[in-house]
Amino acid sequence: MTDPAARRLLLVHAHPDDESINNGATMARYAAEGAGVTLVTCTLGEEGEVIPAALAHLAADREDRLGAHRAGELAAAMRELGVTDHRFLGGPGRFRDSGMMGLPQNDRENAFWHAQTDTAAAHLVAVVREVRPQVLVTYDPHGGYGHPDHIQAHRVATRAAELAGDGGFRPDLGAPHTIAKIYWNRVPRSVAEEGFARLRAAGDVFPGVASVGDVPGVVDDAEITAEVDGTAYAERKAAAMRAHATQIAVDGPFFALSNDLGQPLLTTEYYQLVHGTSGAPAGVRETDLFAGTVA
Numbered sequence: 360m361t362d363p364a365a366r367r368l369l370l371v372h373a374h375p376d377d378e379s380i381n382n383g384a385t386m387a388r389y390a391a392e393g394a395g396v397t398l399v400t401c402t403l404g405e406e407g408e409v410i411p412a413a414l415a416h417l418a419a420d421r422e423d424r425l426g427a428h429r430a431g432e433l434a435a436a437m438r439e440l441g442v443t444d445h446r447f448l449g450g451p452g453r454f455r456d457s458g459m460m461g462l463p464q465n466d467r468e469n470a471f472w473h474a475q476t477d478t479a480a481a482h483l484v485a486v487v488r489e490v491r492p493q494v495l496v497t498y499d500p501h502g503g504y505g506h507p508d509h510i511q512a513h514r515v516a517t518r519a520a521e522l523a524g525d526g527g528f529r530p531d532l533g534a535p536h537t538i539a540k541i542y543w544n545r546v547p548r549s550v551a552e553e554g555f556a557r558l559r560a561a562g563d564v565f566p567g568v569a570s571v572g573d574v575p576g577v578v579d580d581a582e583i584t585a586e587v588d589g590t591a592y593a594e595r596k597a598a599a600m601r602a603h604a605t606q607i608a609v610d611g612p613f614f615a616l617s618n619d620l621g622q623p624l625l626t627t628e629y630y631q632l633v634h635g636t637s638g639a640p641a642g643v644r645e646t647d648l649f650a651g652t653v654a
């Protein structure tokens with residue numbers, strides 16, 4: 360598609376901060392090029408651990424006010440990326456962060472993990488039929504790394520894409536819309552390994568160094584079908600990640616989550632096309648997620 364203004368990208372994420380870590384450069388690039396960029400975040404991230412000691416009182420096991428604070432962090436991150444359309448699935452607080460797999464928080468009545476897939480998906484169908492994206496980005500069926508909310512975000516996004524195109528499903532939510540291309544967030548194993556080598560060579564950036572296995576979505580290079588060069592948007596991505604100050608510590612081309620283990624901050628972002636037709640020749644990675652789509 361050649362008309363940038365006709366391009367519409369929808370990203371579905373579990374918690375505030377996932378979008379900036381996974382897709383910050385992609386979002387900044389498409390927004391700068393005039394595409395419509397819509398982010399749907401499924402929870403407020405209420406169960407996150409808090410990095411800055413001065414904000415530790417917000418955590419779920421103390422004042423339980425982290426969700427509202429993280430909504431503010433997300434808004435600040437979107438300003439850095441130039442993205443104006445960001446929403447919470449079903450409205451802020453409709454679905455609560457389920458916490459890490461196996462915790463009692465998984466079983467809360469309003470935990471996203473417990474949401475009925477079609478019920479949660481209906482909220483997203485309304486967004487799909489309104490925005491009418493050609494491209495959807497979400498996680499793989501394992502949620503990239505097994506967090507219940509990431510697995511559920513995958514299920515809900517996948518189901519919503521099916522239901523949005525089905526004219527018999529909830530006609531009150533708008534005219535049917537079929538999404539042309541669906542991608543999963545990925546990191547090529549070679550890129551992750553090279554990034555960790557750079558981090559180890561840089562010395563004591565953070566108290567420890569994470570491992571390739573800690574990075575969500577790492578797969579063999581051959582699985583990658585698209586790469587978006589966000590080099591020109593590296594500063595914006597880093598600024599968006601810094602806006603999530605309760606969750607992320609950024610140091611140059613590296614960052615750490617609350618476990619204090621350093622990881623490389625990637626400004627080329629990688630994807631696997633799982634639905635639709637690649638706009639690149641066989642065996643060649645796409646460099647534009649909209650390649651081959653029509654308005």
Ligand SMILES: [Zn+2]
Binds near residue numbers: 377506509
């Ligand atoms: Zn997350």
